[in-house]
Amino acid sequence: MTALIELRQIVKEFTRGGETLRVLENLDLDVERGSFEALMGPSGSGKSTLLNLMAGLDRPTGGSIAVDGKRVDRMSEGELAYWRANSVGFVFQSYNLLPVLTAVENVELPLLLSPVHATERRKRAEVALKVVGLTDRMSHYPRMLSGGQEQRVSIARAIVADPLLIVADEPTGDLDRRSADEILTLLETLNSEMGKTIVMVTHDPAAAARAKLTRHLDKGRLRATEASAREPHGA
Amino acid sequence: MTFASLAARNLLRNKVRTLLTILGVAVAVVTFLLLRTVISAWTGAAEFAAKDRVVSRHKVTFIMSLPKRYVDTIRSQPDVKQATYANWFGGRSPGNEREFFATLAVEPKTYFEVYDELTFTEGSLAAFVEDKSGAVVGDVLARKFGWKLGDQVVLESGIFPNPVDRTWSFTVRGIYTTTSRTADRSTFFFHWSYLNDGAPQIVRDEVGWVVSRTKDPSRTADVGVAIDRTFDSEDTQTLSQDEASFNTSFLAGFSVILSAIDLVSGVILLIMMLVLGNTIAMGVRERTSEYGAMRAIGFLPKHIAGFVVIEAMVLSALGGVVGLGLSVPIVEKGLGGWLEQNMGGMFPFFRIPPVMAVAAVFLSLALGLLASALPAWQASKIRVTEALRRVV
Numbered sequence: 040m041t042a043l044i045e046l047r048q049i050v051k052e053f054t055r056g057g058e059t060l061r062v063l064e065n066l067d068l069d070v071e072r073g074s075f076e077a078l079m080g081p082s083g084s085g086k087s088t089l090l091n092l093m094a095g096l097d098r099p100t101g102g103s104i105a106v107d108g109k110r111v112d113r114m115s116e117g118e119l120a121y122w123r124a125n126s127v128g129f130v131f132q133s134y135n136l137l138p139v140l141t142a143v144e145n146v147e148l149p150l151l152l153s154p155v156h157a158t159e160r161r162k163r164a165e166v167a168l169k170v171v172g173l174t175d176r177m178s179h180y181p182r183m184l185s186g187g188q189e190q191r192v193s194i195a196r197a198i199v200a201d202p203l204l205i206v207a208d209e210p211t212g213d214l215d216r217r218s219a220d221e222i223l224t225l226l227e228t229l230n231s232e233m234g235k236t237i238v239m240v241t242h243d244p245a246a247a248a249r250a251k252l253t254r255h256l257d258k259g260r261l262r263a264t265e266a267s268a269r270e271p272h273g274a
Numbered sequence: 275m276t277f278a279s280l281a282a283r284n285l286l287r288n289k290v291r292t293l294l295t296i297l298g299v300a301v302a303v304v305t306f307l308l309l310r311t312v313i314s315a316w317t318g319a320a321e322f323a324a325k326d327r328v329v330s331r332h333k334v335t336f337i338m339s340l341p342k343r344y345v346d347t348i349r350s351q352p353d354v355k356q357a358t359y360a361n362w363f364g365g366r367s368p369g370n371e372r373e374f375f376a377t378l379a380v381e382p383k384t385y386f387e388v389y390d391e392l393t394f395t396e397g398s399l400a401a402f403v404e405d406k407s408g409a410v411v412g413d414v415l416a417r418k419f420g421w422k423l424g425d426q427v428v429l430e431s432g433i434f435p436n437p438v439d440r441t442w443s444f445t446v447r448g449i450y451t452t453t454s455r456t457a458d459r460s461t462f463f464f465h466w467s468y469l470n471d472g473a474p475q476i477v478r479d480e481v482g483w484v485v486s487r488t489k490d491p492s493r494t495a496d497v498g499v500a501i502d503r504t505f506d507s508e509d510t511q512t513l514s515q516d517e518a519s520f521n522t523s524f525l526a527g528f529s530v531i532l533s534a535i536d537l538v539s540g541v542i543l544l545i546m547m548l549v550l551g552n553t554i555a556m557g558v559r560e561r562t563s564e565y566g567a568m569r570a571i572g573f574l575p576k577h578i579a580g581f582v583v584i585e586a587m588v589l590s591a592l593g594g595v596v597g598l599g600l601s602v603p604i605v606e607k608g609l610g611g612w613l614e615q616n617m618g619g620m621f622p623f624f625r626i627p628p629v630m631a632v633a634a635v636f637l638s639l640a641l642g643l644l645a646s647a648l649p650a651w652q653a654s655k656i657r658v659t660e661a662l663r664r665v666v
């Protein structure tokens with residue numbers, strides 16, 4: 040079976056004020072199904088850029104991207120949105136919950152885009168909140184939750200549509216050690232027990248250590264792929 | 275949760291701002307309706323004018339009068355069904371000089387035949403006709419001064435000072451009302467002969483104007499022309515106009531004011547749109563990262579634009595409805611009541627035109643749509659990756 044994500048000869052440039060900045064340079068990358076990978080690298084090295092490309096949020100300047108055999112780089116804007124809704128779960132550093140919606144409504148949000156009946160939507164959202172251990176916070180608004188709880192709501196939102204892939208850009212960046220550990224444990228569980236493929240950008244070596252695999256991005260290239268000596272952590 | 279409820283939820287985010295915006299729209303709607311009502315009350319006089327009435331007055335000016343014998347000449351015209359006449363008395367109630375109301379000396383028998391939209395609520399025409407010093411007053415005026423049947427009323431006139439003691443006294447013999455939108459309910463009518471007998475010699479046997487009713491309303495204008503032709507060779511010539519053109523020519527003097535009011539009512543709506551647009555644009559700017567997250571999750575640009583538009587429409591609809599709700603007590607009951615009582619001659623019927631009430635709500639909706647167009651377009655155009663970078 041091929042890898043879930045296949046990036047080939049990826050080039051990504053940004054043009055700003057007439058100057059072209061090449062962030063990614065002929066980059067090749069395979070992410071296997073069911074893996075939990077950490078992506079590290081200095082600030083500005085292009086980690087978020089790379090993550091956005093795999094998640095279909097942005098298009099490469101050159102090269103090809105296939106996810107589960109689908110050429111993401113060739114999809115139209117509308118096709119991409121539809122694909123993201125069904126195939127990718129997003130976890131952001133600052134959670135990005137809608138403040139006007141309760142926890143369970145925030146989790147329901149992605150299902151508004153699918154032809155799921157209202158009662159079924161609510162049921163699925165409740166199940167997702169149960170998975171992240173927030174059954175007792177369903178009707179709380181984000182401002183009533185701690186950072187760790189908010190991030191768990193956002194993880195519930197990421198899994199509610201049962202995507203193939205979860206991308207997380209510094210999911211523990213705003214959290215204290217304890218909450219960060221809870222989030223990482225949750226991600227590990229999603230990976231090991233629900234078989235979700237997870238790619239997580241992080242600056243924190245301790246967070247990266249919880250992944251099965253860590254990659255380092257520097258100067259436009261993936262410098263090394265470490266299956267690493269830390270393998271026992273993942274098990 | 276649905277798309278619509280999601281859009282509406284955003285209104286609860288900043289309650290003070292939402293409330294102020296709704297209030298702003300409401301105030302604009304009240305102002306708009308007020309101005310439109312002024313216009314309609316004013317022009318209504320022409321629109322609702324009787325089609326079969328001709329007013330003949332001195333060709334040179336309103337202020338100059340006609341010889342009384344002209345009335346008989348006009349009555350003998352083949353197409354004239356009835357004619358009556360009146361003098362402007364310019365009466366004031368001593369002690370209440372600032373209260374203005376119209377006072378007309380009329381021919382008692384025929385005046386209420388020509389103006390048959392005036393109906394007696396108390397007293398009777400016969401009682402009025404019989405008493406030479408009798409008077410008939412509008413119900414609004416009677417209520418204002420507390421006049422009842424049989425009351426003695428004393429008036430002064432700068433135009434016709436009574437040679438004896440300067441004042442004139444009358445007995446209220448009738449109270450009239452009307453459902454007509456053009457008739458004043460605050461006029462004081464009394465016998466022309468009573469005035470004529472007491473007036474100085476030089477102004478005797480003169481009438482201010484003659485009003486005729488024609489047999490065929492479609493020929494009213496021609497009747498006016500025929501009347502004027504009759505007096506062509508006389509020293510005093512007449513100018514006859516059917517009531518609608520008479521009212522219109524009276525209004526023509528105010529046409530600049532009317533178009534100014536017209537313009538301002540439009541400007542009010544424009545300002546309302548800008549206020550609304552600003553609120554919406556502010557909300558959109560604040561929510562850039564939220565929209566970014568929603569787009570990442572799979573919402574389409576059209577969804578985002580839809581949220582913005584729905585939000586604006588809900589705001590403007592609420593503002594429109596609140597404004598309409600406030601307009602009835604403010605414009606009709608408050609100001610309208612006051613105007614009908616105190617400036618009934620100019621605004622006999624000061625009511626919000628129903629068409630305008632409906633139009634105000636639809637206009638606020640349309641302007642909400644328009645106001646949200648640019649912010650909605652901007653919101654739909656945000657680049658997901660850039661919107662997400664703006665987080666923190």
Ligand SMILES: Nc1ncnc2c1ncn2[C@@H]1O[C@H](COP(=O)(O)OP(=O)(O)OP(=O)(O)O)[C@@H](O)[C@H]1O
Pocket residue numbers: 053054055060062080081082083084085086087088089659660
């Ligand atoms: N939309 C854009 N327009 C112009 N330049 C961009 C844009 N997005 C990213 N860049 C540039 O590309 C480079 C990589 O950015 P990226 O956000 O991927 O880095 P990162 O590795 O995620 O950094 P950090 O660890 O600080 O989040 C940076 O130099 C950034 O300024």
Ligand SMILES: [Mg+2]
Pocket residue numbers: 086087088208240
């Ligand atoms: Mg980044």
